[in-house]
Amino acid sequence: MASRITKAVIPAAGLGTRFLPATKAMPKEMLPVVDKPAIQYVVEEAVAAGLTDVLMITGRNKSALENHFDRVGELEATLERKGDTERLQKVNYSTDLADVHYVRQGDPKGLGHAVLRARMHVGNEPFAVLLGDDIIDARDILLSRMIEVQAERNANVVALLEVDPAVAQMYGIATVERTDDDDVVCITGLVEKPAPGTAPSNLAIIGRYVLRPEIFDVLEETPPGKGGEIQLTDALQALAADESIAGGVYGVVFRGRRYDTGDRLDYIKAIVQLAVDREDLGEGLRPWLRDFVSKME
Numbered sequence: 672m673a674s675r676i677t678k679a680v681i682p683a684a685g686l687g688t689r690f691l692p693a694t695k696a697m698p699k700e701m702l703p704v705v706d707k708p709a710i711q712y713v714v715e716e717a718v719a720a721g722l723t724d725v726l727m728i729t730g731r732n733k734s735a736l737e738n739h740f741d742r743v744g745e746l747e748a749t750l751e752r753k754g755d756t757e758r759l760q761k762v763n764y765s766t767d768l769a770d771v772h773y774v775r776q777g778d779p780k781g782l783g784h785a786v787l788r789a790r791m792h793v794g795n796e797p798f799a800v801l802l803g804d805d806i807i808d809a810r811d812i813l814l815s816r817m818i819e820v821q822a823e824r825n826a827n828v829v830a831l832l833e834v835d836p837a838v839a840q841m842y843g844i845a846t847v848e849r850t851d852d853d854d855v856v857c858i859t860g861l862v863e864k865p866a867p868g869t870a871p872s873n874l875a876i877i878g879r880y881v882l883r884p885e886i887f888d889v890l891e892e893t894p895p896g897k898g899g900e901i902q903l904t905d906a907l908q909a910l911a912a913d914e915s916i917a918g919g920v921y922g923v924v925f926r927g928r929r930y931d932t933g934d935r936l937d938y939i940k941a942i943v944q945l946a947v948d949r950e951d952l953g954e955g956l957r958p959w960l961r962d963f964v965s966k967m968e
């Protein structure tokens with residue numbers, strides 16, 4: 672189905688403090704997941720769903736991120752001279768992937784504030800937001816389904832994942848009602864990072880959103896919430912509470928593979944999970960991993 676959404680917004684202004692000192696001089700989005708920076712998976716996912724106009728919301732010390740999506744003439748010439756077409760293709764692939772634009776957040780006042788910085792670029796059309804800490808397996812469909820649901824319902828759509836109640840306090844959590852579609856729920860309430868034991872469900876927002884532009888007006892009026900930051904979840908709660916603003920909020924319940932690269936333990940798990948399935952690495956990694964684990968036990 673041809674989508675009329677073409678723009679993806681990727682907030683990438685975070686300081687990456689959980690990965691210090693690795694992120695002292697390098698943005699966390701550039702940390703390699705196997706052999707690609709985390710951010711490239713996210714851009715590839717947007718492109719695969721037809722979103723080739725990518726706006727990154729960046730901040731200080733993010734030049735490596737911008738360089739990654741630019742041409743590197745010297746490197747290309749060297750690889751060409753050596754006849755290393757395979758690596759040359761990999762280098763060119765990341766350059767030609769999408770039409771990448773940048774705007775700086777200026778003041779890190781939260782995810783909602785970062786998304787608001789996209790207003791000028793996005794204009795008056797629906798758009799997607801992809802958070803860099805979540806990687807969705809390229810073999811599983813999520814974003815294109817969300818775009819479809821957005822168009823059908825002319826509403827706002829978030830991705831939901833069933834999580835262990837013990838970790839609900841790390842996410843935006845939704846209260847939902849069923850719809851006629853098996854994988855779609857109507858969201859009646861949202862709370863950002865509920866205190867332990869108070870989560871209204873185990874359906875957590877994972878970092879994918881397809882939003883109507885009315886969200887910008889709501890974000891302008893959204894006061895600082897959890898952690899003193901302007902929260903996207905709070906603006907979505909306002910849209911869920913009053914359908915007349917922008918058609919309400921729906922959730923697409925994702926049942927595929929999602930990898931979290933947001934903290935160190937999950938990052939290590941993500942690398943192992945992705946590498947064991949890779950054609951070029953899995954064969955060598957799997958037997959080694961089995962052996963390693965059995966010796967550990």
Ligand code: G1P
Pocket residue numbers: 782802804805841842843844863864875876877878902903904933
């Ligand atoms: C953000 C959102 C949260 C969402 C999460 C998904 O939190 O505020 O609602 O559940 O992303 O990864 P963060 O992880 O940036 O603290």
